[in-house]
Amino acid sequence: MEISQILQFWYDRNRRDLPWRRTRDPYLIWLSEIILQQTRVAQGMDYYLKFAERFPNVAALAAASEDEVLKLWQGLGYYSRARNLHTAAIQVMEGECRGQFPTRYSALSRLKGVGPYTAAAIASFSADEPVAVVDGNVYRVLARLFDIPTPIDSTGGQKEFQALATQLLDPQHPGLHNQALMEFGALQCTPLSPHCDTCPLSGKCLALANRTVGERPVKAGKVKVRERRLHYYLFKYKDTLWVHQRGSGDIWQGLWEFPVTEGDEILHPEVPAAFTIRHQLTHQLLICDFRIISLQEPIRTLPSGYIQITWQNWQKKAVAKLISEANRKFSVLF
Ligand code: SF4
Known part of the structure; x- marks a missing residue:
């Protein structure tokens, strides 16, 4: 046969x-x-x-x-x-x-x-x-x-x-x-x-x-993995927080996330990270710190693209797995 x-x-x-x-x-x-x-x-x-x-x-x-x-x-x-x-x-x-x-x-x-x-x-x-x-x-x-x-x-x-x-x-x-x-x-x-x-x-x-x-099968080369350090911030005011939608040209285009900086740029370095998540993508290893910044009053002037949102409505937004994991950890705060 x-x-x-x-x-x-x-x-x-x-x-x-x-x-x-x-x-x-x-x-x-x-x-x-x-x-x-x-x-x-x-x-x-x-x-x-x-x-x-x-x-x-x-x-x-x-x-x-x-x-x-x-x-x-x-x-x-x-x-x-x-x-x-x-x-x-x-x-x-x-x-x-x-x-x-x-x-x-x-x-x-x-x-x-x-x-x-x-x-x-x-x-x-x-x-x-x-x-x-x-x-x-x-x-x-x-x-x-x-x-x-x-x-x-x-x-x-x-x-x-x-x-x-x-x-x-x-x-x-x-x-x-x-x-x-x-x-x-x-x-x-x-x-x-x-x-x-x-x-x-x-x-x-x-x-x-x-x-x-x-x-068998034989594979020629392993994929090179780039390491990136991201710093995420939960700016919290009562039951609200600030978020934005990711733009084009990088990972997770169109998905929502917390404010973020990368590398040596850290906002509020005096606040220790609440937790760190390591997230592996095909070509990148993301090491992500999450800080909680509790505010006494709302942020008046927002950078463009950012919105203030209630925790409840935030749950309806499309987010990457990493952010959904952070959401689970943050949920005790709301
Ligand atoms: S290697 Fe695959 S095709 Fe070959 S005998 Fe084993 S199971 Fe069958």
Whole structure:
């Protein structure tokens, strides 16, 4: 049997029953794909169900405010993806698609935030267009099956794996093939301790034969992490505080937070930090001090962009995970 047939046979018996697999609606598949880029399936499920219920179609999502989309996304991180989700929905409604969510790879690729992987996934799952998906799971399975030492994060590697994935694709059932390959990577050929003893492809697996399973896939370089020191201030007056929305050009665009300074610039250095939170992002480690400044009277002239808000209304604003953690600690004060 060919590799694809074995995978599809395996998939038929082992697949997880997930809500986005019960539909061929490209909009819902897109929603699930964007959410699942952020998180594991268990947590992603809650977000998917919330989004699909609140925005059952692309028109509903496009009509929402960006604030509402960000609020529903809260906790998933990578907020630029939520903004792209909203922008793409508007693109579908107002652009050349005229409200019809596309199913062709070429049209999908033009949507904001849709890269080659996502476009291939939607096109093959919803309309059986014969395009191969290559995600982290696929890289791993192919690197092991064919014992490939080329780093998967190099330009050459990406081309090599894409070509191999295209060769393996079953042109009769591309959607099924792609789903089977990804699910196989998620459940059978897992990153740590893959289940080689029960693997239906073990007879064909070159890494198993060559005892290199633990060394595949190869990654070239680790990402450099930049360390940043942020100082946040809770300016508190009765049941109110001061907040602002983050601008563009840095992390968390469009999300709300407390006043903040960075590096050596500390307002009220005489006030000791109430607590410190270390927050790891992909390329940055944030070390954040939080100070409480209790005011006897409200601030009269506010810097532009700042608003005074009650603690209760503050809870309705979309915030990053770090700020939501600080909110939990500050809640005893209100
Ligand atoms: S034998 Fe092991 S490494 Fe090879 S494909 Fe199967 S699970 Fe993956």
